[in-house]
Amino acid sequence: MARLAGSRTNMLRGIIALLIVITALAGCGNAQEKQPEAEPSNTGNGAGTGSTNNNGGQTNGSSETRVVKDHFGEVEIPVKPRRVAAIYLEDYLVALGAEPIVQWYHPSWGKQDYLNLSVPQFDITGSIEALLEAAPDLIISDGYADAAIYEKYSKVAPTYRMPDAILESGSTEILTKIADLMGVPEKAEELIKDFEQKIADMKAKLQTAIGKESVAVLRLNIGEKDINLLGIKNRFVGSILYKELGLTAPKLVAEMDKFIDTLSMEKLPELDADHIIILTSNGTWTSPENQEAIDNLLNSPIWKSTPAVKNGKVYQVERTFWQSGAFQANQLKLKDLEKYLLQ
Template sequence: MDVDQYVKLWNQASIKILDIRHLVMRTGEQVKGYRLPASGFIYTARGSARVALDGNSYEVNKLQVLHGGKGIGLDISGVEDCFEYYMIYYRASLPLPRSRELQVLLEQQLPFHIQYAFVPQYPITLYNYVTSLDQMWRQADALSKFQVKTLFYQFVHELLRQLDVQGIPTIKPNMVAQAIRYLNERYAEPIMVDGLAELLDCSAGHLSRMFKKETGSSLIEYLTRIRINKARELLLHTDASLQTIAESVGIPDAMYFNRIFKKYVGISPGRFKTNYVYLPSDQYNATGKSESSIVRRTFRRYIHNGDNHYQYKQKGDSRIPMKPKQSITLLLMLSLTLLLSACSGTSNTTAASGNGQSSNAAQQTNSEQATQSPSTQEKVIKHAWGETVIKGEPKNIISLFPAATDYLLALGIVPQAASSNEEGSDQFPTYLADRLQGQKNLGWQVEPNFESILALEPDLIIGQDFMGEAFANLNKIAPTLFAEKVKDEQGIIRMKTSLLKLGDMLGRTEQANQVIAEYEKLAAESKEKIKQAIGDETVMFLRLSDKEVRYYSKRNYEVLYDDLGLQAPASIPGPAESMQVISLEKLPSINPDHIFLLSSDPAETTEMQKTVVWKSLKAVQNNHVYLVDYGLWFQGPGGPIGQTKIIAETVEFLTQ
């Protein structure tokens, strides 16, 4: 560890003490699989034990120091008499904006997440700080809490000084290994990428990228394979019902479980149970033989302690393939589709040339098409990705993205199947759920799952424009069209233009124009109501987390700043970017009259909302902060149904 760089980051960090605990363990007691809810120091006061941080084991005696980051697994065993220790939990962050140098240092050093254990050269000095911290923490008055922070800095200063002198080696945490261990232990529970990233104290995007880079698989796909492998074991070794097995591996919908099992194993769960006798796992592994063994098996127990209510008993463990083979079934079916198409085309050509009647045949075909009913006519649609031929009136239509689903429903088309609201979820977008009752959920389809789409036998596939690379393969399964989010010259997404474009492709131009007319009427009426209520008062749209403030631009929110004519603060980011990260300290200079606050949880309160800076804002003091639903306000903009509901909520907020 480069102590100079470590000290530099500590010197720049903003620190918050979260908890200080004084614990005593007796002979035979153990801690298994406990995850640190925040970065923390462990200071041992008496006794000895074997302490493991993410599997790295240390023989610890009295007056020693250990450190680990948020999400690290803690195991304590081997207590012979008693083991007394203190835990000091803290949160450290570098305030924004920060220099490029500090950002690089933060990513390279991981100062608040590294693991180490050492015997200090002067342990009593540290012990005195720790015991004083514990005593002050127990006091309720504000002055004592301030003293806690002062003592903590003195403790860290002395610790860093001794670390520098002694040259203690450190271990950087392996985020992917921690994630895999968590998946293996908690696969039977609902798991979301955002939630796991929060547990590991990183962004969802960073965790997803690192996971894919190290394992060759997305996190959700990896989790699914764990669940399927465990389900195979239960099918072979128990007589449990299919529903029971599905629920026990975290897939409560038996129909979806049946479909996903068939995708990964190649046959249905029933046939698998009937056809396979017990074999070692590597002999009936239908998804390949390259297995991950970077995570040791560990058992967990529930620990009800503050932030740690998420600890549960282990549900099971399974080693799984790192890079599964592509589904042979999908390749065969796609090849067969192309072969039949080719054979059909060759046959027609041969017949026409063989009897010398190609001209007459063409005339006859044109005559037949002219008299065909609408249900058998063909329509050729040219677009940015090529041509799509739609035969007759599609009945089994599927939508691969929430925005596309919004467009379809607005045009009066209810897809037979639609994608979920986000990765890892089996729920439809909240604001569309009432219109999709009884329809099949495709799961998250940003990277289209061709086999699951093929299994639905669609007549028409509606995707989103960012899926361009998948167009050729999707169009082999069924005629495919992409809904576009059309931007103007400023970069603002224009819903009405986008809707008309898809309406024209689907032959629903009249319906699109009707939706637009009704929308414009509602927007004009609502704009007038808001104008009368708040005049030219400014409205800011942002999201707070414990790490940053995101200030959203007009790019996705034409509904607010154009259709409803809300007055944006002068400093709003340009529409070329959807949002901008700003410092909390910058908010008072913007000081809007109203704040729309994006929240994934209505009960969520961030640390920033408790600060003096936040409470000093005009909107906060006048009770003009409006918590808005993440599902609607993050996914709804750009879609006619979403924007209509946003208008209704905006009017309610600003005119009440």
């Protein structure tokens, strides 16, 4: 009997020990399930914990903001904006590898066709509803936005109006600022370094090819009986042609104080330019609605008598990038100059 009692006691102890082990193991499992998840690694740029796409940008946005100073004062903007409307500044977004959510459009001037964008147009003369429907998280505007327009834009999304000082400084300064607003300043640095090298190379080639021969830029006003002369202070062409590339401006251009001026056909001989670059005010050189104005110019005895025309040194160019001083537009101008002046 004693042996039987001892056996039962040992068995009971074994069962109790087994239950203790099972309980302990269960407790460990529960503890592991209740452990806090590890913090997600930030593979982006420190601007939030949103997931990233192949461009390194966040796909689900971030609520992080910062305060910057624009033309009208301080404005709070997203650190990493994802849906940007850059009114007449789309060129710079494209250069930085970003697609704007709308494209600037004016009924009289059209849009910047050279960008080849496939996004909705925003008619700046029309309703603000089109911009509202695009749901931007940031709006960037050039000098077109006065106080009233700025207020309208600001009701749609945080709006940054470029300071006049930056707009007047040139395309590289504008690119630098927009890259900063987009949170990618390093991209602007790379693009500008490459552009400056292109300018240096082109300047040297032009010096060899045409030396001090003068170059003027004209605009044929469709529907009018005059043409425009773009001055040396014109930021669309004056800066890159005469300042950066060092081309010689004809006396009439060099003495201009105006950004752009009207030049009657009778005064055309006074221009005395060795080379003439000419664009249309709207449409293209092959647009049917432009043919009457184009024919009237090209068939004019005064036009035919100008030295550049007689020497075959007149170059018909595409208006949308010659009427813009934006970053990519300027690079397209370099291609035209290579095509026409480095023959």
